[in-house]
Amino acid sequence: MKTLIIGGSVFLGRALVEEALRRGHEVTTFNRGVSAPDVPGVEAVRGDREVTADLERLVEGRSWDAVIDVFGSVPRVVAESVRLLSGRAGVYTFISSVSALADWPARPLDERAALHEGAPDAGPGGEYGPLKAGCERAVEQGFTGDTLIIQPGLILGPHENVGRLPWWLTRVSRGGTVLAPGRPDRGLQLIDARDIAAFVMDRCEAGGSERFIVSGDRGNATFGELLAACAKATGSDAEFTWVDDAFLLERGVQPWTELPLWAPENPAFAGVWALSTAKATAAGLRCRPVAETVADTWAWLRDIPEAERSFGTERSGRLGIDPAKEADILAAWTASRG
Incomplete structure (x- = not known):
């Protein structure tokens, strides 16, 4: 072909x-x-x-x-x-x-x-x-x-140029106390670029006119599982402190950008991790475990010096929270919990 x-x-x-x-x-x-x-x-x-x-x-x-x-x-x-x-x-x-x-x-x-x-x-x-x-x-x-x-939907995997998973892997690899957004059991819906590629080539070979939403299964990882996979892949001793959505928003933390993949639980994001992939799955879409994607992405990323890693694009803007802002929010959160 x-x-x-x-x-x-x-x-x-x-x-x-x-x-x-x-x-x-x-x-x-x-x-x-x-x-x-x-x-x-x-x-x-x-x-x-x-x-x-x-x-x-x-x-x-x-x-x-x-x-x-x-x-x-x-x-x-x-x-x-x-x-x-x-x-x-x-x-x-x-x-x-x-x-x-x-x-x-x-x-x-x-x-x-x-x-x-x-x-x-x-x-x-x-x-x-x-x-x-x-x-x-x-x-x-x-x-x-x-x-x-x-x-x-939301694409991850080796060679990611947007930088969402690379940012989390880099942050977690540094260790220490890591600001984690929302709830650890918040379900995500993620897909590896390689699984999209296999599906697209299958459909090109089959021929015909169609349209497909292509993403992972709903809840194929929780945020907690994603960050735990980052810690395992990088060998980090990072400890995660989970901070409420409202607390983060009150302090001006920007969803998606300052804490990549974080979408607050409110009506504006009610469908962000709720795409139907039934049609694509019936047509042959198969997705690998998110933990495998995380491990493979770190295997690619770790050979790139941290100063040369890219976190963001022209469209997404710079990704990642400033370390000083992260530390201030963690201190305020700890103080608020008595």
């Missing part, structure tokens, strides 16, 4: 490339060559997807069985890729996000959920969710052939 991956060098894109190569696919990647090296074994085509001439050079004389668009976030740009690749591939897979769903994270959702408003020809600027929704429409309305829309 011949597969084109737009992106392919970072995190989920890298996992998709590795999975395709493992299956014996002929893999072409298309990227600027600035984020990370390509995986050995691919045909690497350099170019900027925002430049039509680069896309035209990519498609000249080439065709593929499947295209996987990993990082598209501007509908107008995705629509141009779709236009030039129509007729040159059997299936166009677009990696979207549950952020494209209008009622996430406030409600439990499945594939019938409504998308955000978002035009298929919208330019840059605006909120991430509506832009991803517009990209989905650009693919489904513009591609001549099968379309596969993948809406992942």
Whole structure:
């Protein structure tokens, strides 16, 4: 099978490339060559997807069985890729996000959920969710052939460039008393990038037009289990102090960013860990234990000097709480408990 991956060098894109190569696919990647090296074994085509001439050079004389668009976030740009690749591939897979769903994270959702408003020809600027929704429409309305829309939930795993699990692993590895948010028995819903990659390649090989929410099983780990797995993987003697949501919010701690993966238990986040994955599971999605993901991520991360680790992206912003702020909150919490 011949597969084109737009992106392919970072995190989920890298996992998709590795999975395709493992299956014996002929893999072409298309990227600027600035984020990370390509995986050995691919045909690497350099170019900027925002430049039509680069896309035209990519498609000249080439065709593929499947295209996987990993990082598209501007509908107008995705629509141009779709236009030039129509007729040159059997299936166009677009990696979207549950952020494209209008009622996430406030409600439990499945594939019938409504998308955000978002035009298929919208330019840059605006909120991430509506832009991803517009990209989905650009693919489904513009591609001549099968379309596969993948809406992942919270993704972890080796080579994570967002930095959520890497931040926790780094913090826990330092030891001492660690500020842990909310309740240790709060159920999460996490998925390894490698499991998404295997599912996507299965569906590309099967063909057909579909859309899937792709995440782990609901409650496949609690926050306490996640942090315990971090301690075990790193060999840390860290002790976790669990601090109430309200106490953290009163002190200005930002959910998702200062304490990654923390979503307070209130109506605004009622569906954050409540996505239905029944359709994807019935279609073959299989997920490894979260503890395995944690251990494998540390095996990758530990060889990167701490000063060179990345915690955050342009979209997410800098992740992690300032150590002085963490210490102040821990002291205040201890004092409040008498």
